Amino acid sequence: MKETRMSDPEIFVSAAGPDFSRQFPGFDRLTHPRVVIDEPTLLGNIGKMSALVAGRAQLHPHVKTHKSLEIARLQSRQGATGFTAARPYEVLMLLEAGLAPVTLAYPLLCTETIKTLLSAAGDAQDIRFIADSPETIAALADGARLAGRKAHVFLKVDVGLHRCGIDPQGDSGLVLARQIDSEPLLAFAGLLSHAGHAYGAGNPEKVAAIAGSELEIMRALRTRLQKDGMETPCISIGSTPTILANAGFDGIDEVRPGNYVFYDLTAVRLGLVDRRDIALGVAARIVSVNDHFAIANVGSKTLSSDLGAHGTSGTTAFGEAWTPDRDQPFLVAKLSEEHAFLQYSGPRPPVGTPILILPNHSCPVANLSGGMQMLGDTPRLVAIDGFVR
Amino acid sequence: MKETRMSDPEIFVSAAGPDFSRQFPGFDRLTHPRVVIDEPTLLGNIGKMSALVAGRAQLHPHVKTHKSLEIARLQSRQGATGFTAARPYEVLMLLEAGLAPVTLAYPLLCTETIKTLLSAAGDAQDIRFIADSPETIAALADGARLAGRKAHVFLKVDVGLHRCGIDPQGDSGLVLARQIDSEPLLAFAGLLSHAGHAYGAGNPEKVAAIAGSELEIMRALRTRLQKDGMETPCISIGSTPTILANAGFDGIDEVRPGNYVFYDLTAVRLGLVDRRDIALGVAARIVSVNDHFAIANVGSKTLSSDLGAHGTSGTTAFGEAWTPDRDQPFLVAKLSEEHAFLQYSGPRPPVGTPILILPNHSCPVANLSGGMQMLGDTPRLVAIDGFVR
Numbered sequence: 060m061k062e063t064r065m066s067d068p069e070i071f072v073s074a075a076g077p078d079f080s081r082q083f084p085g086f087d088r089l090t091h092p093r094v095v096i097d098e099p100t101l102l103g104n105i106g107k108m109s110a111l112v113a114g115r116a117q118l119h120p121h122v123k124t125h126k127s128l129e130i131a132r133l134q135s136r137q138g139a140t141g142f143t144a145a146r147p148y149e150v151l152m153l154l155e156a157g158l159a160p161v162t163l164a165y166p167l168l169c170t171e172t173i174k175t176l177l178s179a180a181g182d183a184q185d186i187r188f189i190a191d192s193p194e195t196i197a198a199l200a201d202g203a204r205l206a207g208r209k210a211h212v213f214l215k216v217d218v219g220l221h222r223c224g225i226d227p228q229g230d231s232g233l234v235l236a237r238q239i240d241s242e243p244l245l246a247f248a249g250l251l252s253h254a255g256h257a258y259g260a261g262n263p264e265k266v267a268a269i270a271g272s273e274l275e276i277m278r279a280l281r282t283r284l285q286k287d288g289m290e291t292p293c294i295s296i297g298s299t300p301t302i303l304a305n306a307g308f309d310g311i312d313e314v315r316p317g318n319y320v321f322y323d324l325t326a327v328r329l330g331l332v333d334r335r336d337i338a339l340g341v342a343a344r345i346v347s348v349n350d351h352f353a354i355a356n357v358g359s360k361t362l363s364s365d366l367g368a369h370g371t372s373g374t375t376a377f378g379e380a381w382t383p384d385r386d387q388p389f390l391v392a393k394l395s396e397e398h399a400f401l402q403y404s405g406p407r408p409p410v411g412t413p414i415l416i417l418p419n420h421s422c423p424v425a426n427l428s429g430g431m432q433m434l435g436d437t438p439r440l441v442a443i444d445g446f447v448r
Numbered sequence: 449m450k451e452t453r454m455s456d457p458e459i460f461v462s463a464a465g466p467d468f469s470r471q472f473p474g475f476d477r478l479t480h481p482r483v484v485i486d487e488p489t490l491l492g493n494i495g496k497m498s499a500l501v502a503g504r505a506q507l508h509p510h511v512k513t514h515k516s517l518e519i520a521r522l523q524s525r526q527g528a529t530g531f532t533a534a535r536p537y538e539v540l541m542l543l544e545a546g547l548a549p550v551t552l553a554y555p556l557l558c559t560e561t562i563k564t565l566l567s568a569a570g571d572a573q574d575i576r577f578i579a580d581s582p583e584t585i586a587a588l589a590d591g592a593r594l595a596g597r598k599a600h601v602f603l604k605v606d607v608g609l610h611r612c613g614i615d616p617q618g619d620s621g622l623v624l625a626r627q628i629d630s631e632p633l634l635a636f637a638g639l640l641s642h643a644g645h646a647y648g649a650g651n652p653e654k655v656a657a658i659a660g661s662e663l664e665i666m667r668a669l670r671t672r673l674q675k676d677g678m679e680t681p682c683i684s685i686g687s688t689p690t691i692l693a694n695a696g697f698d699g700i701d702e703v704r705p706g707n708y709v710f711y712d713l714t715a716v717r718l719g720l721v722d723r724r725d726i727a728l729g730v731a732a733r734i735v736s737v738n739d740h741f742a743i744a745n746v747g748s749k750t751l752s753s754d755l756g757a758h759g760t761s762g763t764t765a766f767g768e769a770w771t772p773d774r775d776q777p778f779l780v781a782k783l784s785e786e787h788a789f790l791q792y793s794g795p796r797p798p799v800g801t802p803i804l805i806l807p808n809h810s811c812p813v814a815n816l817s818g819g820m821q822m823l824g825d826t827p828r829l830v831a832i833d834g835f836v837r
Contacts, residue, residue, distance in 0.1 A: 090558040123785060145786045165745070165786065166735045168800055169479040191736055194799040221740040222787050255784065346555045347580055351610040356554070360815050364753040369784045395644065395758045396512060396811055397534045397554065398611055410583040411557055422785055426749050427816070 076381040076388060077415060078335055083434050086342040087383070087413035092357045093342045094428035095415075098435030100338035101320060102133065108302070108319045109138040115308040119143050119162060121297065121317030124422045127431070128156050128444045130320060143297070143315040147172050150186060151179055152444050159185035162295070164251065164315065166195040166215065166223055173202025173210065183208045187248050191215040191224050196238050196245070203244035212239050213251035213295065216280060218273045220255040220369065227276045233287050240289060249293030249312070250277055257300040258368040263330045264304075271306035278310045303331045318368070321421035328373045334417060339424065341416040342432070343380075343399070348407045353389060355380060355399040355414055362416065363423035364394060380414040391416065466804060467724055468772040472823050475731040476772070476802035481746045482731045483817035484804075487824030489727035490709060491522065497691070497708045498527040504697040508532050508551060510686065510706030513811045516820070517545050517833045519709060532686070532704040536561050539575060540568055541833050548574035551684070553640065553704065555584040555604065555612055562591025562599065572597045576637050580604040580613050585627050585634070592633035601628050602640035602684065605669060607662045609644040609758065616665045622676050629678060638682030638701070639666055639673075646689040647757040652719045653693075660695035667699045692720045707757070710810035717762045723806060728813060728820070730805040732769075732788070737796045742778060744769060744788040744803055751805065752812035753783060769803040780805065
């Protein structure tokens, strides 16, 4: 992870690939395609994020990136004081492992699910929900009644991604915060945002501008609520780009980055990290070569077809395939379900050549893996934990 | 499945969505997002493909589309006389279930895997491999020696996708067929092709032209081999588009379509089927609405980010979200990992609205599902079988 120095964007981009002298040891001896993690790089990423946030905000990483209790525990040991999840089963996995509190940063409508999650929490504060509409608040109130427990609810604020969240310029924030507050079994937990549009910002200055705008929006909304007589217990923000290229954390209580454990080419293209900060790759081999392409034995069922996060992209390629003996990657020009089409020039790369593919977006790659191979001093399989849905 | 009438391409495209009066019953009562299958449509697709192929070629469906033993058994009951797979674990799943012979339509380099697969087969002919290079033939010979069994090997032929396969215009086909034939523990099984570039053809006439070209290429190569003194026991071709918009099956022994069990919007855009032939959808709900988008509770971790097959696409949207009360779908304009951004015009659709998303590409959706909900007279969960890798 590079320091975010706004004055010199060029320093953020490096053409160097993985440092195979120390990274991803043994990837080229694997006989099957595998999603691999370089352990020292992973630990470095976790440690640097913790250091960046320490003393400035609580760190509640989003586990959707890895879905692994082993990695969540590494984050916990390095200062994470809570976690964030996107699906109910991710919450249950964390609660069962004692990794609380967990914020389910997703609006729920199913009262049975809300009841199940509330009942699974040791303490009612071990789980926090979000809502952004009368309907989702009503569902949480019903679920809390079913469980016989109080549900802690953040008001989700749209700071520009235009996904979930109330419009901070309108009056619905005040109306809905009051609605939460007025429900006997709901507690207003605060304001929560995700500036995912930062993934489309293009460079660190523009990411930092989005981070600054997010801060202003959230603080202004807190002030409006305060004038209306409502205290905001917590402001929670988060996306890896806006935490790295931050605008300070003044007034922020909690941050929820996820992707930073692995990074990927999207973070490199944003100028936020080097390729050598990427901890997750796909170990594969060239299995066929023709006049047009070299073909590797992984496709969209391993790499996903993501060009970036939230549909953003600065690329038309599906990844970069690096080898220890070349200083440029083969670009992944096309994907079938189980094949990657690699562009090459010059002599044909030999059939059997091991490659390490750096993905555009590491989160769906981990999700597709069914288990990741940790490479380092103690090679081992890292499980994708929990059940599906 | 529409009949493939080349003279009138317009008839292949219908703007009508699913017929909710008979298709996907109960999708709107599901409380969680689910990949769903309409059983009568599935059975119809399987039956029509069987009828199309019956008496003209052996039908060896590709199971990568569903990865389900239950659906493979339905295909078996409807005339499938063998199966095709892309990953070793898919082969093992089929062999253990007694669904042989299985063609692993993928070049292998790992001799241990080859040995494992050969050893798992009841009869050596229950598994058939492919090769397209001296290296993959050598690996198969080594694996056969390790297993102490004969390996049956197709020569893979590149008919225009430029993925795996020998160039049929060059001499490597003859050289490699001889190499297979000369190995004491390898048996030359024949010629095998996949005209996946048909997915980019755009209309049924162009698909049929590719199908015709594939036939010519394969028959010409067989003739060349014959002149060289080598008999070709089997010509195996296959892709759903080129079987539907076929150019006849003269000289073809075996076909290997996969996608036809479910179809998807790619097949609709090619003009090969109607939306009402699509048997797989994603049941979801609108969970948030803003001035820009309606947001549904499934994203790229459910729908994949595929725009088509093999990187082809005639679209920039990630699917169509249909509801029973609208005659036009909401287009899926963007995807986050767990959210779909739906375009809407006019009044805001209510939070909680159930939607059925027809995907661009059904195969990766089934793969991501972890299990599919069958809808029809006997609602049940259809397992994704086998272990991962």
